[in-house]
Amino acid sequence: MGSNENSSLSASLQKMKFALTRLAGRYTNRPLATVSLLCLFLPALSATAQTIEVKLPSGITAMADYHKGTTSLPTVLLLHGFLQTRQSQPMNSLASNLASRGYSVLSPTISLGINRRSQSMACEAVHTHTISDDTAEIAHWVSWLGKKGHKNIVLVGFSSTGNSQILQYISQGPHPEVKKTILTSFVPMFINLEERQKARRAHATKRQAGAGKIAKYSLGYCKHNFASTPESYLSYASFDPEKIFGLLKQSQVSTDIILGAEDFILPAPWLSQLKALKERIITIPGANHFFEGTAEFDLAEEVETVLKNLHYHSS
C-alpha cells in the first residue's frame, strides 16, 4: 500500500475555501446569509487539518483529514456514518473540537469504491463496496497512524455503519495501538429481512453467473433505493442486532457508547438490549442522533472524558 500525502496547510485551507465557496455559491443572492455561514465555519478554518491521500490496493485513492495533536494524548480515528464523508456531522465537528483540544485526529472518508470520494453517496448511486472493503480501509488508516507514531488509538464511530465497521475491524484483530472504541449514536442498521433473503439468493446466483447485477434494496435510511450488488448489500445487511451484539461481546477492545437522549432513530428495545450488555453507555441529554447544536460540544466533552480516562490509565 503506497501513500500520497498532501499535508500542507494551504491545501487544507484550499479545500475548506472550496467547500465554503460551494456553500456560499448557493447563497450568492443572499450576501448576509453568506457572511453568517462563513462566520459559522471560522473555527473550522482555524484548525490545522491536513488532507491525507492514500492509494489503496484496489487502486482507489482514499482521503482523510489529519490533525496532528499532542503525541502524549491518545489519537482519535473518526469514522463517519452510512454513505457520509469525513465532513459529515457530527464527526467533522468532533474532529475540530478534539483537534483544538490537542488531540491528534484522523478523519478518513471511507471510499466506498469511489476514487477520491469527497461527497456523500446517494442511495441510488451504484454501490459495489462491502463492509470488508471498509474494514480494510480502517485497518489501512490505523496502520498509517501507527506508522506516524501515534499511540493509544481510539476509534470513534458514528451511527450504524461507522460503528459496525469498527466492530468488524475489531473482530478481525485490531492494531495493537487501538485501545478504545467509542460508538456514538450506536443503532442497528435497518434491514429488510425479506430483501436480504432475496439478496442472498441473488448473490448465490451471481456467483454462478459471475456478474454483479445492480439491484435496489432497503438499507439504513435508503428505502428501496440502495442500488448495489447483492454482495455489497449483504455485507452491510448481515449486521443485524444479533451479529452486532455478538461482535460487541467478542470485542477485545473496551467500548463506550454515547447516545443522544433525543435520538429517536434508536429502536425501542435497542437501548435496553445495549444496557443488558453492561457496556458503558453515556447519554447526552437533549442530543439527537446527530448531536446537533450544542450537543456537539457535549459529545466532544464526553469523548474527551473517555480519552482523558484512557490517557490517565495509559499514563
Next chain:
Amino acid sequence: MKHIFYSLKKFWPFTIKFYAIGFIILMSLVFGLLSWGMQYKLDTIRNDAVRQNRQAALDEIAYVIKHLIEDLKQSADSYAGQDETLQQFFNPVYYHYWRDNRILGANALPKYLKAVELYTPKGNSLVERTIGDMPRQLSAQDLGNFITRQGEENYLYIFYPITASYDRTDKLQGYIGFKLDILDALKKRQRYSFLNIDTLRLNIPEAEHIPLEQVSSHLEFDLIPNTENIALTASIERFLRQILLTMIVLYFIFYLMLSSILSAPLRRLSLHIDALRKGQGGLLAESYTRSLPVAELEKVRLSLNDYQGKLEEMHLNLNEKNDELWQLAHHDPLTGIYNRRGFEEDWKHMLSVSSGHRLGVALILFDCDHFKAINDTYGHPTGDSVLQAITHTLQNTLRHGDRLYRIGGDEFATLFLDVDNDLALHTAERCIEAVSQYDFTTLGINEPVRLSAGMAYATGTDVETLSSLPKQADIAMYHAKRPGKNKIAVYNPGMSENADILFSNSINSLIFQAMESDEYIEMHYQPITDLENGEALYYEALLRIRDGDNLIMPSTIFPIIEERRLEAEFDIIILSRIGKDLETGKIPAGKGISFNVSGPGVLDALVLEKINSLAAFLPQHTLIIEVTETALITQLHLASTILNELRQKGFKIALDDFGSGYSSLSYLSNMPVDCVKFDVSLIRQLFEDNRQSIIIENLAAMVIKAGYELVAEGVESEEILERIIKLGFKRGQGFLFGRPENNCRAAIKVPFIETSKINKAL
C-alpha cells in the same frame, strides 16, 4: 378635365342638392384621405411593431438559448463535481447504470434532453454503445456545440469538459455531452411573449452541423399576434368604421335636412314663383317654422307673400285701371257706346267666329249729314248733345244686344250677325227714320238733322269675303251721301265698279296729269238764266277732264281731289283756265262767269292771288265766286273776311248747293253772300206733299226777302220752272236752259218764259 368643366358649366348655377352632394363627396374624400393616412400610419406602426416583435422574439430565443446553455453548463458542472461522474472515468463498469439511472433516470434533467454521454479526454465515448446517436468519437469541431437535423427533428449537441480539481491542476478528466431536442427545449423552457413557439422551426439541411451561435439565422417562426396592437388596430378600425357609419348617417341626415328644410322649400318656393309668373299662384301658405325652422326661408316666404299681396293689390288696381282703360279705349266718352277700337276688335272677333259659317252678316254705317256745320253753328256742346241724342235714338231703335259704335266724329256703325238682308235694311231704315223724327229743336237746332246710311251684307263664308264688308259699306255710304240720293244705300257690285273707277289708278293718274298740263282740262259753261226774260245772265264754269273721247265729270274728280287734299291746287288750275278763256275771248264780253272755289281754296293765298288776278276782267265780266256752305263752315269767320274783301273788289259771292247739306239759315245770314243757289234736292222736294216742301217754300221766301239773289238748280222741266217762278225765284239753272258746254252758248228759249214775257208785255 376640360370636358368635365364644360359639362359642369351646363349645370351652372348649381342646385343646393348639387352643393350638398359636392360637400358630401368632398368630406368623404377628406375622410377617406384621413382614413388612408391613419391606415397608413397604422400599417407603419404595425410593421414597426412586427419588426420590433420579431427582434424581441429573436431576443427571447437568444435569452432562452443562453439560459439553456447556462443550465446545461450548470448541469455539466454539477455532474463534473460529482464523485459518481468522476468514478465513471476511473471505473466505467457501471457506466450504463450511472447514465441510464443516475443521470437520465433521475428525473433531474428536462425531458427534452435525449441523451448524455461521457467521453475520455481524447474524445472517445466511455462505452462502445452510445445512445441517441451520440458520437462515438468527438472531433475538434464538435467540442463546442452544434445543431443538426435528423429526420424531422433538430438536435443540439453540446459538450463540456470535465476537470478534477483535487490535484490543483484542473486536470481534464474527459467530456460530458448532451443531446437535446432543441425545438422541444425552446418550447418547454418558458412561455413566450412575442414568439409563437408552435410555429418555430429550423431550416437546416439534413446532417449539416450548424454552430449554435448561428441558429438565429436558421430560425423560422411566426409572431404571437400582438393583442395590444391588434386590439388597438381593431379599436381604431372599429372607430373608423363607426366614424364612417356616423358620417354616412350624418351625411344622410344632412342631405335630408338640406333637402327637407332648404332644398324642398326652395324648390316649392321656386315652383310657387314660377306659378306666380304664370299667374297661377296665390299666397304661400306653407310655413317654414314647424319642425325645423329656417328663419331666412320664413322671412322669404313672408316677404314673398307680402310682395305677392302687394302685387295682387297692384294687379287688382291694374285690372281696374285696365278695365277702365279698356272702357276708355273701347268706349266713346261722349256717348258711352263703343268706339272705333271696340268696333275693330268686335270686327276681328266676328271674322274669327263667322268664318266658315253661312251666317248673314250686315254692317251698317251711319253718318250725320253736315254735322260740322251744326258744330260750328251751335257750338261743340250742342254738337255733342246732337251726337248723344243720335246715339240714344239709335240704341233705342236697335235690337237689344245690338252694339252701336261711334267710329268717327259723326260716324256710327252697327253690326248684325245671323240676320237676313231685309231685316238689316229695315233696321237701318228705322234708325234713319227715328233720327229724322227726333225733335232736335229741344237742343236749339232748327235745321233738320239727318243721317245717311251705307249698308253691306254678306253671308259669311270666308274671311276675305267678310273683310270686304267695311269697304263695301263705305262705298254704300258714299252713294248715300251723294246729293239727291236715297239716305240709305245698300252695297251692290255696281257701286263697286263706280268706286273702282272712282278710285282707279287710271283716274288718279289722269287727274295728276291734268295738274301737270292743262291740255286735259276742259271748262264747260252752263248758263244761269234770268227767269224773267229767258236770257243767260252768266255762265257757271264746270270742270271736265278729257280722257280721250270721254269726259271725266266733277262727281268723279272731286272725291279724289278731296281725298288727296288737292282742292287748292285744282282751284288754281281751274282759275287759270277761266282766266285764259276770259283772256282769249272764249267767254264773250259782257257775259258773267261763276266759278267754284273749294273750302280750302277760299283760305289759300295762291288761290286768292289767282282770284285777284281775275279782277282785271271785272269791268267786262261779272265774276261770281261759288262756294259751298260746307266749304265755308270750316273757318267761317276767316272765310267771311276774305269773301268780303273780294266782294269789295267787285266779285260776287254765291252760296252753292244750298239745301244739299247743312242749309242753316243762321249760317246763311252770317255769310257775305250775294246769291244763294238752291240745291236740286230742295227743288225736287218742292213737289212732295209734306212739310218739307212748305219749309222749302218758306225758306225760299225768306232768302228772297232777305235780299239774296236766289238761283234754282236742277231746273229740268217747265213744271219746275213754273213752280220756282211762283216761289219768286229770279234765276234758274238746269238742262231746261242748257247743258254745260265748252263754250258760252245762249240759253235755250223756254216757251213758258216766252209766254210770260208776252203776257207781261200785253
